[in-house]
Amino acid sequence: MWPEGSSRVSLASGQEVVLRPLVEADAEALHRFFVALPEEDRLFLEDDVTQRAFVERLLAEKQAGQAFTLVAEQRGEIVGYGALYRPKYGWSTHVGRVRLVVARAWQRRGLGSALLRELVRKAQSLALDKLVAEVVEDQEGALRAFQRLGFQKEAVLSDHVRDITGKKRDLVILANDTSHIWEHMEALVADFEPSAG
Amino acid sequence: MRTEIRVGGLGGQGVILCGMIIGKAAAIHDGKHATLIQAFGPEARGSAASAQVTLADEPIGYPYVRRPDVLVVMSPDAYTTFVPTLKEGGLLLYESELVVPGNGLPAGAKAYGVPATRLAEELGRRLVMNIVMVGFFTATTKLVSYEAARKAVLDSVPRGTEELNLKAFEAGYSFGIKLLGEEGNRVA
Numbered sequence: 001m002w003p004e005g006s007s008r009v010s011l012a013s014g015q016e017v018v019l020r021p022l023v024e025a026d027a028e029a030l031h032r033f034f035v036a037l038p039e040e041d042r043l044f045l046e047d048d049v050t051q052r053a054f055v056e057r058l059l060a061e062k063q064a065g066q067a068f069t070l071v072a073e074q075r076g077e078i079v080g081y082g083a084l085y086r087p088k089y090g091w092s093t094h095v096g097r098v099r100l101v102v103a104r105a106w107q108r109r110g111l112g113s114a115l116l117r118e119l120v121r122k123a124q125s126l127a128l129d130k131l132v133a134e135v136v137e138d139q140e141g142a143l144r145a146f147q148r149l150g151f152q153k154e155a156v157l158s159d160h161v162r163d164i165t166g167k168k169r170d171l172v173i174l175a176n177d178t179s180h181i182w183e184h185m186e187a188l189v190a191d192f193e194p195s196a197g
Numbered sequence: 198m199r200t201e202i203r204v205g206g207l208g209g210q211g212v213i214l215c216g217m218i219i220g221k222a223a224a225i226h227d228g229k230h231a232t233l234i235q236a237f238g239p240e241a242r243g244s245a246a247s248a249q250v251t252l253a254d255e256p257i258g259y260p261y262v263r264r265p266d267v268l269v270v271m272s273p274d275a276y277t278t279f280v281p282t283l284k285e286g287g288l289l290l291y292e293s294e295l296v297v298p299g300n301g302l303p304a305g306a307k308a309y310g311v312p313a314t315r316l317a318e319e320l321g322r323r324l325v326m327n328i329v330m331v332g333f334f335t336a337t338t339k340l341v342s343y344e345a346a347r348k349a350v351l352d353s354v355p356r357g358t359e360e361l362n363l364k365a366f367e368a369g370y371s372f373g374i375k376l377l378g379e380e381g382n383r384v385a
Contacts, residue, residue: 127321
C-alpha cells in the first residue's frame with residue numbers, strides 16, 4: 001500500500017544523501033545507527049532504540065503496511081530515519097504521525113527537513129489531511145525544523161514525558177494541516193459556476 | 198481526422214477539467230489541434246455541467262460539438278440529455294455506479310463503464326474521480342497517448358496533489374486496459 005522509490009538529495013553543505021524506503025537488509029545498519037546516537041539525543045526518544053527488538057518492530061510495522069519508513073543513506077551507512085504512521089481503522093484515518101531521527105554528525109545540515117519533506121509528500125499522496133508530530137519541549141532544533149515545514153504547536157502536555165534520566169518534561173504536539181492543497185483542486189472541479197459554463 | 202467529444206456531468210465533478218486535460222494532452226503533448234467549449238445553453242442550467250472538446254489533425258474551424266463521436270457521462274441527467282446526440286457507431290464512456298445505460302444508445306454504439314467515484318474514494322479522495330475518467334478515456338479511446346495524458350494531468354493539477362492525481366489516472370487507465378483485454382478475450 002505504500003509508495004516505493006528513492007531519491008537523491010543535495011544538502012546545504014553540498015553533500016548528497018539517498019532517501020529511500022527501509023528494506024529488511026537494512027536491519028544491521030539501522031541498529032548501528034540507533035546504537036551510535038549519543039545519550040543526549042536518545043534522551044528525548046519515546047522508545048529504547050538501542051534494543052535490537054526496536055528495529056525488528058520497525059520492519060514488522062513496515063511489512064504490515066502500518067508505517068512508511070524512510071532511511072537516509074550515505075556510503076552504505078544510515079544517517080537518518082523517518083517514519084509516517086497512519087491508522088488503518090478508527091476516527092483518525094485521515095491523520096498521519098511522523099517520527100524523525102538524524103545522526104548527530106548530520107544535524108543542522110537540512111537532512112531532517114529533507115526527510116520530513118519526503119514524508120509530507122507521501123502523506124499527501126496517501127490523501128492524509130493532517131500530520132502530527134510529538135517533540136519534547138527541549139528539542140529546539142527539531143521544533144524549528146518542523147515549524148519550517150508548516151507544523152504548528154497545537155498542544156502542550158505538561159510533564160508528559162519522563163526521559164531516560166527520570167526527569168519529567170513537557171511534550172509538544174505539532175500539527176500540519178495538509179488538506180489545504182486540495183482547496184485549489186476543489187476550486188478547479190467546481191464547474192457549476194455560471195461563469196464556468 | 199476530426200473527433201468530437203462531449204463530457205457531461207454534475208457541477209463539482211470536474212467535468213470541465215476533464216475536458217480541458219483531454220484537450221491539453223492532444224494539443225500540447227501530442228501535437229494535434231484541440232478546442233474546448235464549456236457548456237452554454239439550456240443544458241448548463243441547474244447543477245449540470247458539460248464540456249465540448251474537438252480533436253483534429255488539422256486546424257479546427259468550427260469548435261462546436263453537435264454529434265459527438267465519444268460521449269463521457271458522469272451523471273444520469275447527462276446521460277439522458279446527451280445520449281440522443283451520440284453518433285451511430287460512437288462510444289459511450291460512463292460512470293458505472295451512477296449511470297445505467299438504457300434505451301437510446303444509437304445503432305452500433307459501444308458503451309464502457311468505470312466505477313470512477315469508487316476508485317477515487319479508494320484512493321482517499323472522491324475529488325479525483327474526473328482524473329480517473331481521464332485515465333479511462335485514454336485507455337479506451339486511444340485518442341490521446343498515455344504519455345501525453347499523463348503529462349497533461351501533471352500540468353493541470355495543483356502542486357502537492359500530483360501524486361494522488363497520477364494514481365487516479367493510473368487507476369482509470371488500468372481499469373480501461375483490463376476491460377478492453379477482457380472484451381478482446383471474449384471476442385477471441
